[in-house]
Every structure is written in C-alpha cells, then in structure tokens.
Amino acid sequence: MYEVIHAVVPPLLKAIWRPRVLGLQNVPKDGGVILASNHLSFVDSVVIPSVAPRKVVFLAKSDYFKGSGVKGTAQRLWFEGLGMLPVDREDTQAAIDSLETALEVLGRGEAFGIYPEGSRSRDGRLYRGRTGVAHLALTAGVPVVPVGLVGTERIQPIGSRYPKVAKVTVKFGKALDFSGRGSGVPLGRARREVTDEIMAAIQMLSGQEPAGVYNDRAPDA
Structure with a gap:
C-alpha cells in the first residue's frame, strides 16, 4: 500500500503546493536516521514524507486506524500508505511504547520522523524540545537530520476543515552526529x-x- 500511495500523493502535492525543498543531499540514502522537525500543522507528517528522498516513518494517533466502514477503512489505508504507525496517546505507557517502536524502526535501518516539541505550535514559536529525540539518537547510534518547515500552518490553519494552497518551504539541515x-x-x-x-x-x-518553554497543550496533531 505504501508504494501505491507514495506513487500518487507526492506528485499530486508537489503539483498543488510546489514546495521549495532545500538540502535533500543532507538526508542519508540508507541506514537508520532521525528526521527531527518543527511542528506547525497537521499536514507536516504528509509534507515531509512527500518531499524526502526516502521513506520516513511517523507515529500517528491510533484512533486514525480504528475507524469502521468505508470511511474508516479508507482512513486506515491512507495513514498506513503514508508509512505511519499507530500509537495510543491516552495510554500512560504511550511515551515509552512510542520510543520502543521508534527504536525498532531505526534498528531496521529506516528513517524515523519526530517532532521534539511534542505538539504543534499554535502561535508560530518554536517550543523547547523534549529529550525523547536525544534518547533515540544516543540509544540507536544514528545521525539526526534537523528539518525546518516554513508555511505549512497556512495549508490547514487551526480550525480549518479543508487544506488551502500556500507557499511551503522544507529545509533539511546537515546531519548531526552524536x-x-x-x-x-x-x-x-x-x-x-x-x-x-x-x-x-x-x-x-x-x-x-x-x-523558551515546553508546549504543554494537549497534542492534537
């Protein structure tokens, strides 16, 4: 399903949004790697995999994978096709489980996407990072590629039901070796x-x- 979705979605999104993408050469072609990005919009987890030069696995709320009927099935296939894995955010073990899942992904030599802020920024500022990203980098012994998203909050502003056409820039920085x-x-x-x-x-x-502070808003993206 990933191959099918990825063959359709990235070309379509690039044609609509025409994102400006910089630094693709900084993403290793193979081997475990963490893509650590700022978080401005629900669509960030669609934009990054669509422009990255390799498959990027993100975690998504397990609710997206539990729907029934035609709509529920389509939604589940959509998220699975984008390379996302379910995580139960309401479970007290969710944080630990998500880190274990991420380590499994990195151990397979894949790319894992993470938002160190935890939740998307609602005011455009960059919030303090939580140390889960460092735990992954140090434990798995993999490089971290910083990612800077600009303009994705205008694609689907908070409270908007449908995406809009907006200028988007995605910058992949040089890999950091820890x-x-x-x-x-x-x-x-x-x-x-x-x-x-x-x-x-x-x-x-x-x-x-x-x-300068943590983003303590309830995660909704």
Missing part, C-alpha cells in the same frame, strides 16, 4: 544537551522565535 556524547557525563545531562543542539539547528532552518 556518537560518544553519552559517555563521561550524566545521561540526563547528555540528553538535554543533545536535544538543545537539535532544537538550535531546527531554529536556524525555520527562523522561528524560540518560546
């Missing part, structure tokens, strides 16, 4: 420092104003 960063310092400190470096790289690409 090999050996977890040795000689407390693990918590290492994860915090790595996460902050990743967020700084994302900010340079996106040009967003740093919020």
